[in-house]
Amino acid sequence: MNITVFCSANDLDERYTVPAREFARTLGERGHTLVWGGSDAGLMGVVADEAKAAGAKLVGIMVELLAHKAYQGADELVSTADLAERKAQLLARADALVVLVGGVGTLDEVTEVLELKKHGLHDKPVVLLDTDGFYDGLRTQLRRMEQEGFLPRPLDELVRFAPDGATALRYAEEALDGEVSASA
Structure with missing residues (x-):
């Protein structure tokens, strides 16, 4: 499975890097491909290093503006003209x-x-790894949007929040397994 990961390119405290490493290691051990912003900087580099060490294939999608931060160990590196x-x-x-x-x-x-x-x-699973309650505020805002009628479908159909990396991967895998079962 190709798992696209969005994350920071900043150097971060261990309370964020340790769970990210665990997630990336599990991703690689389960045979998934990491698709990410293609950078070797900060948390992006940490995730790429750990996923690669665990056997994952790496596909970086790099914006030309940031080409100087490209991860050199990617299996595939795609350059795009802009962020969009x-x-x-x-x-x-x-x-x-x-x-x-x-x-x-x-x-x-x-x-x-x-x-x-x-x-x-699209109907791809979206999972937020809520490390140390980082996305609590976003979850609160999204729930309010749901409660007040701003979302045309239930919040849990749009996004799931996971307390750890293994759970985040399980949510994604279960959602995709459900799609395979439904179409079979």
Whole structure:
């Protein structure tokens, strides 16, 4: 399975890097492919290193503006002209999407894939790895949107929140297994 990961390119505290490493190691051990922003910087580099060490194939989708931060050990590295094209490629290559901790760029990526899913433009599983309660505020806001009628479908159909990396992968795998069973 191709798992697109959105996350920070910043160097972060161990409370964020340790769970990210565990997630990436599990991803590789389960034979999945990591599709990510293609950077060797910060958490992106940590996730790529760990996934590769655990046997994962790495597909980086890199924006030309950040080519100087390209991960040199990727099995495939795709260059895009801009961030919009990069987001489109990250979604197109995904069987499932897992969101680790990140800043404004990560928030932009996750809100775009949720908006597209809300409109039925994809139905790929989206899972947020809620390390140390990082996404508690977003979960609260999304629940309010659901309760007040801003979401045309139930929140748990749009996104799942996972307390750890193994659970995040399980949610993605179960969602995809359900699609295979439903179409069989």
